[in-house]
Structure formats: structure tokens, C-alpha cells
Amino acid sequence: MTKLNQIIAIEKSTKTKAARVLNEAGRELSKAPLLSGISRTYQPKDEEGEQLPPESTKVQRRVEEQLRDVAEALTRLFDVVATKDRTNALATADIVVDGETLVADVPVTYLLFLEKQLGELQTFVRALPVLDAAESWTFNDAADCHATDxxxxxxxxxxxxxxxxxxxxxxxxxxxxxxxxxxxxxxxxxVKFSGAAPAKRVTQLAERVEKLQTAVKFAREEANGTEVVDEKVGAKVFGYLLGE
Known part of the structure; x- marks a missing residue:
């Protein structure tokens, strides 16, 4: 039983191999001498004439062979990506914080997006302006911000x-x-006024973002454990492309 995280793990190396095979095939087929061959034999005009040895050069690269190599590498790539994308459409998990489900059945692709955004949000929160600890502050409703005595x-x-x-x-x-x-x-x-936030509030926000980040990572790992829907797209594509 193959899991989504296993398919994701081999996707990069499969892409790299397919790109290498495709590039090598293109490079080899651009070398005209590798596709050319010849066979020559010599026969003198009469029996006393000079005898010359035969000459031959073998064909080293053939278009159809290179096509088969490319098709094999790309078929594997097409199948891996199709399997990943098909399973991604089905892979979901709940985001659970403190034992409570915050969001249910979240697609794994959205969990990846949310994980990145929460990382950026954490950086923003940790840089929030904090009230000067040397002063005593209370919230002033009229000014809608903090104020000193x-x-x-x-x-x-x-x-x-x-x-x-x-x-x-x-x-x-x-x-x-x-x-x-x-x-x-x-x-x-x-009376001094400030739109900055109390240090306790900034710490609270940072802790909540961190807790949510952890929950999202757990959900992503759970979703990535979904059994894959095995796709065999490559054979169909190259069956059509390379058919007689």
C-alpha cells in the first residue's frame, strides 16, 4: 500500500531523471554522425587489380530507440505526478487545536498553503511594537489606545x-x-498615548500562531498518509504519441 508522502518523496528524483533522459536524447540525436552508417566493399576491375579492404561505420543512435527511452522515463513521471495530484484531491485532515477541531476536512494542498502563511504571520507577530515597560499603561476608551496616568x-x-x-x-x-x-x-x-500592544498580548498571539502551526503540520502529515489512487496515465499518452 503506497502512501501519498511516499509518492511526494520520489517525485523530485523522478522529474530529475526524466529531464536528464530527455536532454540526453535530444543531444545525441542532434549529432548527425551518430545516426549515420555505411558499408562499402571494393572490387577491382580485373583480377590483377589492387585489392582494398571493405569499409563500414555502424549506426550508433536510432530515433525509435531514443523515443522508447524518453517514453519510459516520462511515463514514470506522468504516473507519479498524476497519482500525487489525484490523491491530493482526496487527501484531507482536520486541524485540531487543544483537542477541538478548528477546521474539518482540509485538503492537503490548502494545508501546505496555510503552513507557509502561518510562518509569515508568525514573523509579523513577533515584530509587533510593544508598550514601553518603563511606563504604567491602561487602556483609554476615549482615545482607543493605551495611555499613562x-x-x-x-x-x-x-x-x-x-x-x-x-x-x-x-x-x-x-x-x-x-x-x-x-x-x-x-x-x-x-498624558502619553501609544498604539503599541502590551508585551503579554504579543506573547499570547505568538503562542497561538505557534500552536496553530503545529496543528497544521500534524494535519498535513495525516493527510499525506492517505493511500494513493494509483494512476497509469503515461502508457496511454505514449501509446497514442508513439503509435504507428
């Missing part, structure tokens, strides 16, 4: 002040030094 800070303004180092006298003016003093003039109230 309001932080109040003082706004100051530098105001010049005079410091009299020496009072004025009849002989000298007063010695005054100017300095600046920060005087509170108002208050800033700051």
Missing part, C-alpha cells in the same frame, strides 16, 4: 533680580549684580 510638572520662567553688592556713595555709584530666578508660572499636565 497624568503627570503634572511645573513650568518656570527666569525673572531678573538685582543684588546690591555695595550701596551708592557720594564718590561711587551703587554696585549691582543681576541674577535670574526661576519663578513658577504654570503647570503642565502630560
Amino acid at each position: 497624568a503627570v503634572k510638572t511645573v513650568r518656570t520662567k527666569k525673572v531678573p533680580r538685582n543684588h546690591v553688592k555695595a550701596e551708592a556713595t557720594e564718590e561711587h555709584p551703587a554696585q549691582v549684580e543681576v541674577y535670574y530666578e526661576d519663578i513658577p508660572v504654570g503647570y503642565w499636565t502630560t
Whole structure:
């Protein structure tokens, strides 16, 4: 009993062999001398004439022989691919997560597609922006994103002040030094907003994608264990192509 995964395993080598046989046959048949032969014998005009040995060259390649080689290799390829595609149309499995069937009777070709897409989705999820851990965040319904608590800070303004180092006298003016003093003039109230996601949420998403990836792989392996529908297409195709 042949399984689908066994047919998939030999498909690549069968394609490689068929391509090699086809290319070699084409290359050999393009060499005119290999298809040509000759046989010559010499007979002198009279008995005293010079005797020459016969000459011959054998035909080394024949079109029909090359066609048979190509047909044999391609027949196997046609049968393998037809068997795989026919069985793919029947091979299905359930995607089961945590003991529950998420999707039932999924075709194996779709499972392959889903497996690739989930790999790309996992890369996307793991790169999601995460909220700055140095801040405390809560969800703000009005802004529809996360926000920090309001932080109040003082706004100051530098105001010049005079410091009299020496009072004025009849002989000298007063010695005054100017300095600046920060005087509170108002208050800033700051709330930070962020559209990033909490680290816990990103981790949760990544774990769910990973769990689904595992479920899809299990389903694919199960579907690939389907018994094949053995197809014999090649013989029909080349029976027609090479028929007299």
C-alpha cells in the first residue's frame, strides 16, 4: 500500500531523471554522425587489380530507440505526478487545536498553503511594537489606545533680580549684580498615548500562531498518509504519441 508522502518523496528524483533522459536524447540525436552508417566493399576491375579492404561505420543512435527511452522515463513521471495530484484531491485532515477541531476536512494542498502563511504571520507577530515597560499603561476608551496616568510638572520662567553688592556713595555709584530666578508660572499636565500592544498580548498571539502551526503540520502529515489512487496515465499518452 503506497502512501501519498511516499509518492511526494520520489517525485523530485523522478522529474530529475526524466529531464536528464530527455536532454540526453535530444543531444545525441542532434549529432548527425551518430545516426549515420555505411558499408562499402571494393572490387577491382580485373583480377590483377589492387585489392582494398571493405569499409563500414555502424549506426550508433536510432530515433525509435531514443523515443522508447524518453517514453519510459516520462511515463514514470506522468504516473507519479498524476497519482500525487489525484490523491491530493482526496487527501484531507482536520486541524485540531487543544483537542477541538478548528477546521474539518482540509485538503492537503490548502494545508501546505496555510503552513507557509502561518510562518509569515508568525514573523509579523513577533515584530509587533510593544508598550514601553518603563511606563504604567491602561487602556483609554476615549482615545482607543493605551495611555499613562497624568503627570503634572511645573513650568518656570527666569525673572531678573538685582543684588546690591555695595550701596551708592557720594564718590561711587551703587554696585549691582543681576541674577535670574526661576519663578513658577504654570503647570503642565502630560498624558502619553501609544498604539503599541502590551508585551503579554504579543506573547499570547505568538503562542497561538505557534500552536496553530503545529496543528497544521500534524494535519498535513495525516493527510499525506492517505493511500494513493494509483494512476497509469503515461502508457496511454505514449501509446497514442508513439503509435504507428
